Amino acid sequence: MKRYRNFGYTLFGSSGAAGSMLAGQGCLGSCASCFGCVAFSGLLVSWALFKAIHRHERRDKHGLAAADH
Amino acid sequence: MARTTDSARRGLFPRRSLFLLLGLALFMPPLVLLIQVSTGDDSFCGAWCPRMFFLWREGTTLSAFLFGWLRSWAGVLLVLSIISVTFFFGRLWCSHLCPVGGALELGNRIFPRRLSIPYASIPAVPVRYGYFAVYLIAPAIGLGSLACNYCNFAAVPRVVAAGFGSPADIVYFLRSAGIINLALILLLGIFARGGRAYCNFLCPVGAIDGLINRVSTRFGKRVRIDQHACSDCGKCATVCPTSSISQNKVGHRIDQLSCLPCGKCQEACDDQAISYGKPVCQTHKSANGGVS
Numbered sequence: 605m606k607r608y609r610n611f612g613y614t615l616f617g618s619s620g621a622a623g624s625m626l627a628g629q630g631c632l633g634s635c636a637s638c639f640g641c642v643a644f645s646g647l648l649v650s651w652a653l654f655k656a657i658h659r660h661e662r663r664d665k666h667g668l669a670a671a672d673h
Numbered sequence: 674m675a676r677t678t679d680s681a682r683r684g685l686f687p688r689r690s691l692f693l694l695l696g697l698a699l700f701m702p703p704l705v706l707l708i709q710v711s712t713g714d715d716s717f718c719g720a721w722c723p724r725m726f727f728l729w730r731e732g733t734t735l736s737a738f739l740f741g742w743l744r745s746w747a748g749v750l751l752v753l754s755i756i757s758v759t760f761f762f763g764r765l766w767c768s769h770l771c772p773v774g775g776a777l778e779l780g781n782r783i784f785p786r787r788l789s790i791p792y793a794s795i796p797a798v799p800v801r802y803g804y805f806a807v808y809l810i811a812p813a814i815g816l817g818s819l820a821c822n823y824c825n826f827a828a829v830p831r832v833v834a835a836g837f838g839s840p841a842d843i844v845y846f847l848r849s850a851g852i853i854n855l856a857l858i859l860l861l862g863i864f865a866r867g868g869r870a871y872c873n874f875l876c877p878v879g880a881i882d883g884l885i886n887r888v889s890t891r892f893g894k895r896v897r898i899d900q901h902a903c904s905d906c907g908k909c910a911t912v913c914p915t916s917s918i919s920q921n922k923v924g925h926r927i928d929q930l931s932c933l934p935c936g937k938c939q940e941a942c943d944d945q946a947i948s949y950g951k952p953v954c955q956t957h958k959s960a961n962g963g964v965s
Contacts, residue, residue, distance in 0.1 A: 620803075660794050
């Protein structure tokens with residue numbers, strides 16, 4: 605299970621990197637001020653923040669946050 | 674490994690803040706002492722760039738690739754020095770001198786810990802090497818490059834320069850690339866618990882450094898846990914800025930892919946089970962009871 609979880613996070617890291625890069629490149633020389641690149645990066649960061657804080661709080665509720673690493 | 678003496682413990686880690694400030698003076702605007710003295714540049718972009726020379730781009734000839742190394746000669750020397758130091762002494766560059774990680778960590782120290790973002794529940798190693806794989810592969814297959822878009826070696830000095838009123842740097846943070854970089858600096862740096870989430874998740878130099886740190890664990894000095902002295906209280910894990918200490922069936926262990934020898938775990942350990950040193954030889958290990 606842990607292996608699949610780690611694979612999921614590897615996909616998250618690589619797809620986040622690729623997506624942000626491609627979004628940034630699409631805007632080079634043709635920026636329409638849509639802030640799509642900001643929105644895409646913002647979505648990824650928001651998801652990461654949600655996962656981090658939500659899981660920490662959940663573990664905190666069960667007294668496990670001290671060992672949450 | 675024999676436990677280090679008290680004087681050895683005091684010798685390396687309590688002066689870390691001074692080393693971080695030295696790193697800022699050497700590499701960060703407005704001083705950039707080392708950069709200006711050696712090349713006349715005022716930033717890491719140029720001869721000091723440590724993040725681009727090792728990238729192979731689609732269609733690049735070998736001579737052009739090697740010319741890139743010559744153009745970034747100071748960055749090449751910097752990365753080779755970092756790797757050499759890491760091999761023998763652990764990631765001292767990242768923990769003690771890196772101006773980018775140091776600036777974020779020092780900034781984080783004035784941010785309330787209870788409001789900081791706990792990234793410990795997100796495993797850093799798969800995210801980091803997933804990002805790093807794209808960092809290496811994308812230019813090689815002609816997709817593009819991540820080297821400059823989200824470069825913390827460019828963005829963090831720009832924040833400092835903007836703070837000192839540089840108009841060009843202030844304008845940079847009004848553009849989308851600047852906004853994204855500023856958000857990353859804040860969310861993964863200053864607002865992150867420990868201030869090292871950017872180093873832990875996204876820094877390519879840190880990814881290389883982590884690999885060297887891991888493969889040379891048996892040869893060099895590292896932060897290590899004495900399993901027999903450890904009481905499994907978990908204090909070390911809660912203070913670790915890179916979330917590199919975890920618990921398994923045997924006890925607590927340190928992931929050398931992520932560990933920076935910052936010494937926070939050592940300071941937090943009441944059992945003095947954590948030390949910085951070389952691995953113990955087999956006879957010494959059996960005499961002392963064993964060290965992870």
